[in-house]
Amino acid sequence: MEPFTKQTKEYLTINHWVSDFPQLAAGFSTKNGGFSDGDFTGLNMGFHVSDDQQAVLKNREHLAGKLDFSLSDWIGADQTHEVNVAKVTSKDGGLGALQYESSFPQTDGFYTNNQGILLTLCYADCVPLYFLHRQTKTIGLAHAGWKGTVHGIAEKMIAAFNSEGIAASEVEAVIGPSICKHCYVVDDRVVKAADRWKNDDVPAPYKEISEGQYQLDLKQLNRQIMIQSGIAEKNLVISNYCTSCNADLFYSHRRDGGKTGRMISFMGWKEE
Numbered sequence: 001m002e003p004f005t006k007q008t009k010e011y012l013t014i015n016h017w018v019s020d021f022p023q024l025a026a027g028f029s030t031k032n033g034g035f036s037d038g039d040f041t042g043l044n045m046g047f048h049v050s051d052d053q054q055a056v057l058k059n060r061e062h063l064a065g066k067l068d069f070s071l072s073d074w075i076g077a078d079q080t081h082e083v084n085v086a087k088v089t090s091k092d093g094g095l096g097a098l099q100y101e102s103s104f105p106q107t108d109g110f111y112t113n114n115q116g117i118l119l120t121l122c123y124a125d126c127v128p129l130y131f132l133h134r135q136t137k138t139i140g141l142a143h144a145g146w147k148g149t150v151h152g153i154a155e156k157m158i159a160a161f162n163s164e165g166i167a168a169s170e171v172e173a174v175i176g177p178s179i180c181k182h183c184y185v186v187d188d189r190v191v192k193a194a195d196r197w198k199n200d201d202v203p204a205p206y207k208e209i210s211e212g213q214y215q216l217d218l219k220q221l222n223r224q225i226m227i228q229s230g231i232a233e234k235n236l237v238i239s240n241y242c243t244s245c246n247a248d249l250f251y252s253h254r255r256d257g258g259k260t261g262r263m264i265s266f267m268g269w270k271e272e
């Protein structure tokens, strides 16, 4: 079943988590309901894509109001398609929220068990990964494009949870809206990198469709990596939403030819 439910035109939430925890904000923004124009028309969340900075700020304030989570408690990252995950605290709230320059440097994953901080990361086709350990209320968010995926950012996040004394078998995960295999054709270089995770027990996450051209299923590859890292199959759900197929809901880097806006994944505990 699709784990994401549309709440307002501006965002979707992870249904089974937010219904169990009313204090938890967890979901993904859409491109709708915002103030950006031109290539970025709508609710662009990215400061770094040459959109008007005031429009982006207005979009962010608008979504903050919808989520009932003050923008001064958001945290954002300078995402570099690497596998650095950072433990953050409520003291970090506001970094990267109002302008790009204060973003958490060189980071593609956040985790915390603090209240009053909203983890956010930007996307336009890359895969949003969400992690939850219910007992300790530890939450994590990661950005997995093909590089982050093949270099194992999912495994890195699970290792970070392990370092906090949390067993992988107790971690729940969600793989969010991102580009589907039909929309994501890559070359040999990417597929060779993906072969790092080759496992004869599961089908390959890619299929050759013409000489040197492959459809790559990044969601499936992340699922495989999570399971190999100890996440139980029953604790892992995948969104069917494709950012490229759903032009009415999402920006897509591939579909829009590189010049487009960004959605955010978000996750945070509201202060009780």
Ligand SMILES: [Zn+2]
Pocket: 179, 180, 181, 182, 183, 242, 243, 244, 245, 246
């Ligand atoms: Zn698609």
